[in-house]
Amino acid sequence: MDAFVWDHRYVTGETQVDNEHQELVRIINALIDLESKYASPETVTQVLDQLVNYAVVHFANEEALMAENQCDPRFVDRHVAVHRSFAEQVVRLRASSVDGSDLEYLLNFLTSWLAQHILGLDKAMVRQIELIRGGNTPQAAYDMAAKITTDPATSSMLDAMASLYRIISARNDALTELNRNLEAKVEARTHELAIANQKLATEHAEMKSLLSQVRLAQQQLLQSEKMAAIGQLAAGVAHEINNPIGFVNSNLGSLKGYTTNLLNLITAYESGQPEAIAAARQAADLEFLREDLPSLLAESQEGLDRVTRIVQDLKDFSRIDQAERQRADLNSAMHSTLNVVRNELKYKADVIVELGEVPEVDCVPAQLNQVFMNLLVNAAQAIPERGKIFVRSGTEGDQVWFEIEDTGCGMSPETRERIFEPFFTTKPVGKGTGLGLSISYDIIVKRHHGRLDVQSEPGKGTTFRIWLPIEQPAVA
Amino acid sequence: MSRILIVDDETSILKALQRLLRAAPCVYGTKQFALEVVACELPSEALKRARQEEFDLFISDYRMPEMDGIEFLKQARAIQPDAARLILSGYADLNALVRAVNEVGIERFVGKPWNDYELMSAIAQALAHRELLLENRQLADLVRMEMGDKTAEQVEAERLERLEPGITRVNWGPDGSVVLDDEN
Numbered sequence: 001m002d003a004f005v006w007d008h009r010y011v012t013g014e015t016q017v018d019n020e021h022q023e024l025v026r027i028i029n030a031l032i033d034l035e036s037k038y039a040s041p042e043t044v045t046q047v048l049d050q051l052v053n054y055a056v057v058h059f060a061n062e063e064a065l066m067a068e069n070q071c072d073p074r075f076v077d078r079h080v081a082v083h084r085s086f087a088e089q090v091v092r093l094r095a096s097s098v099d100g101s102d103l104e105y106l107l108n109f110l111t112s113w114l115a116q117h118i119l120g121l122d123k124a125m126v127r128q129i130e131l132i133r134g135g136n137t138p139q140a141a142y143d144m145a146a147k148i149t150t151d152p153a154t155s156s157m158l159d160a161m162a163s164l165y166r167i168i169s170a171r172n173d174a175l176t177e178l179n180r181n182l183e184a185k186v187e188a189r190t191h192e193l194a195i196a197n198q199k200l201a202t203e204h205a206e207m208k209s210l211l212s213q214v215r216l217a218q219q220q221l222l223q224s225e226k227m228a229a230i231g232q233l234a235a236g237v238a239h240e241i242n243n244p245i246g247f248v249n250s251n252l253g254s255l256k257g258y259t260t261n262l263l264n265l266i267t268a269y270e271s272g273q274p275e276a277i278a279a280a281r282q283a284a285d286l287e288f289l290r291e292d293l294p295s296l297l298a299e300s301q302e303g304l305d306r307v308t309r310i311v312q313d314l315k316d317f318s319r320i321d322q323a324e325r326q327r328a329d330l331n332s333a334m335h336s337t338l339n340v341v342r343n344e345l346k347y348k349a350d351v352i353v354e355l356g357e358v359p360e361v362d363c364v365p366a367q368l369n370q371v372f373m374n375l376l377v378n379a380a381q382a383i384p385e386r387g388k389i390f391v392r393s394g395t396e397g398d399q400v401w402f403e404i405e406d407t408g409c410g411m412s413p414e415t416r417e418r419i420f421e422p423f424f425t426t427k428p429v430g431k432g433t434g435l436g437l438s439i440s441y442d443i444i445v446k447r448h449h450g451r452l453d454v455q456s457e458p459g460k461g462t463t464f465r466i467w468l469p470i471e472q473p474a475v476a
Numbered sequence: 477m478s479r480i481l482i483v484d485d486e487t488s489i490l491k492a493l494q495r496l497l498r499a500a501p502c503v504y505g506t507k508q509f510a511l512e513v514v515a516c517e518l519p520s521e522a523l524k525r526a527r528q529e530e531f532d533l534f535i536s537d538y539r540m541p542e543m544d545g546i547e548f549l550k551q552a553r554a555i556q557p558d559a560a561r562l563i564l565s566g567y568a569d570l571n572a573l574v575r576a577v578n579e580v581g582i583e584r585f586v587g588k589p590w591n592d593y594e595l596m597s598a599i600a601q602a603l604a605h606r607e608l609l610l611e612n613r614q615l616a617d618l619v620r621m622e623m624g625d626k627t628a629e630q631v632e633a634e635r636l637e638r639l640e641p642g643i644t645r646v647n648w649g650p651d652g653s654v655v656l657d658d659e660n
Contacts, residue, residue, distance in 0.1 A: 251495065347539060
């Protein structure tokens with residue numbers, strides 16, 4: 001913007017006042033210069049401070065001058081009020097307008113105000129002072145000064161500007177007040193928001209810890225359900241292991257007796273005494289031994305093989321290295337699970353296995369074994385007297401399926417709706433945890449992105465079908 | 477000769493027990509029992525034998541097809557109340573054990589795998605106990621007859637009742653007829 005150009009119109013005739021006015025104009029021009037050079041806010045603030053300080057000194061000097069000459073109080077009051085208002089305005093504007101366009105606005109305000117003030121009030125002041133010095137009373141001087149209008153147009157324009165300035169200044173005040181209110185409100189709001197934010201953060205942390213607790217509980221449930229299922233199996237497995245060990249052990253005892261008799265017989269033969277040989281033959285019951293020994297050994301061998309197989313199946317079933325995601329042959333997983341639960345099933349049902357071609361599937365085999373076991377044990381428990389359990393598998397598109405069908409008691413539609421609810425069970429107390437199917441559902445649907453379909457008809461039986469994607473989605 | 481009926485769905489168990497009972501001495505105190513063993517794989521088959529022949533002891537497995545050991549012994553007791561009963565099983569939960577003792581009044585519960593010596597002494601003890609009971613009853617009956625508390629007819633009726641439970645009672649049908657054979 002253009003500099004404030006000082007010319008003769010601004011000269012009031014009072015030397016000190018004129019000098020001070022020129023100093024003010026110089027400072028304003030310095031500011032205008034700074035503004036055009038995009039000076040740093042610090043520098044601008046410094047010069048502004050200088051201006052304000054100088055203005056205050058100048059106003060004090062003018063007021064002292066008026067007091068010295070005993071100007072009319074009506075005029076003095078008005079003049080002083082304008083000074084105060086200016087100082088306030090500048091201080092206020094200064095706080096918010098050191099940067100950018102606001103500074104230009106401030107400078108505009110300063111130059112306009114100074115020009116109007118000098119031409120109006122200050123010139124009127126000097127005129128009155130001159131009249132008083134010329135021997136008039138202050139009142140007369142005031143009245144005369146008011147009448148002296150060198151140029152009526154200039155005078156009325158100055159009046160208009162003065163009133164305009166007052167209006168603007170009042171508006172400015174109101175605006176500033178409003179601004180301050182707004183700022184207070186914003187601050188209060190910000191504070192509230194911060195508190196709310198903090199609360200949210202606390203709640204979030206709480207939720208997080210709760211969630212981890214739920215996860216932990218779920219893990220424990222999974223584990224305890226597995227233990228419960230294994231507990232159910234323990235009956236069958238114990239029976240299955242104790243039987244062969246029982247007869248093999250007993251057979252060994254019999255074998256010991258047989259061996260003693262045979263050795264005695266050999267001793268008798270070695271002695272060559274016919275009576276002794278006959279007696280030993282009699283004691284050994286050689287005919288019976290010839291028949292019984294081979295079958296004793298064969299049965300014992302078979303019994304030990306059975307124990308070995310059961311232990312192997314149990315190992316396969318609960319293998320720790322299958323607790324991670326891997327590609328696994330689920331048909332063989334189904335076989336090892338079937339071997340483990342067979343003892344549980346064989347008194348209730350004939351198991352008919354019809355497994356189809358199934359590719360290796362991306363899965364956690366130990367978890368799927370658990371599902372297979374749940375479904376098989378459920379199937380056996382659903383059969384009241386004796387029935388059949390069909391186990392089938394197959395591939396369709398990019399999914400494999402496993403099906404376990406029983407000819408048991410089936411389910412009513414109401415029961416079927418609830419079977420996946422945790423702790424829902426139709427079994428007598430102590431027989432089921434009510435978690436088997438809910439955990440199976442979790443394993444198939446949530447962990448393997450598969451599906452678990454149920455078909456059931458009361459009195460006819462139930463079919464569970466597991467669908468599993470061959471490939472798990474990238475983010476599991 | 478003491479007659480023993482063994483039921484187990486496992487053939488190898490039956491054969492091992494037969495070997496054991498054939499060779500091992502069955503002794504209780506000074507008493508030695510000569511044993512004759514009948515082995516059945518199915519409870520139904522065993523019950524059939526029990527209806528036809530007299531046994532001194534029933535030995536049963538617990539987990540079997542058709543019915544469990546308790547159910548079998550219950551039915552066997554109905555047929556031959558004086559025979560001793562014993563369960564030989566690899567597994568039974570507490571419920572089964574309680575039922576076996578309370579409902580069937582078993583003499584012993586022997587676990588699998590068994591110890592040959594313990595099993596033999598359990599069998600001998602069961603047989604000796606049974607003999608003692610029978611002898612006791614016989615003597616008591618004799619004394620009661622002598623004292624006039626019981627008639628010879630009553631004693632004979634009790635003997636027949638033991639031999640064929642229900643034989644001394646008349647089973648009236650709804651139409652006044654006499655039902656001779658209600659279930660079998």
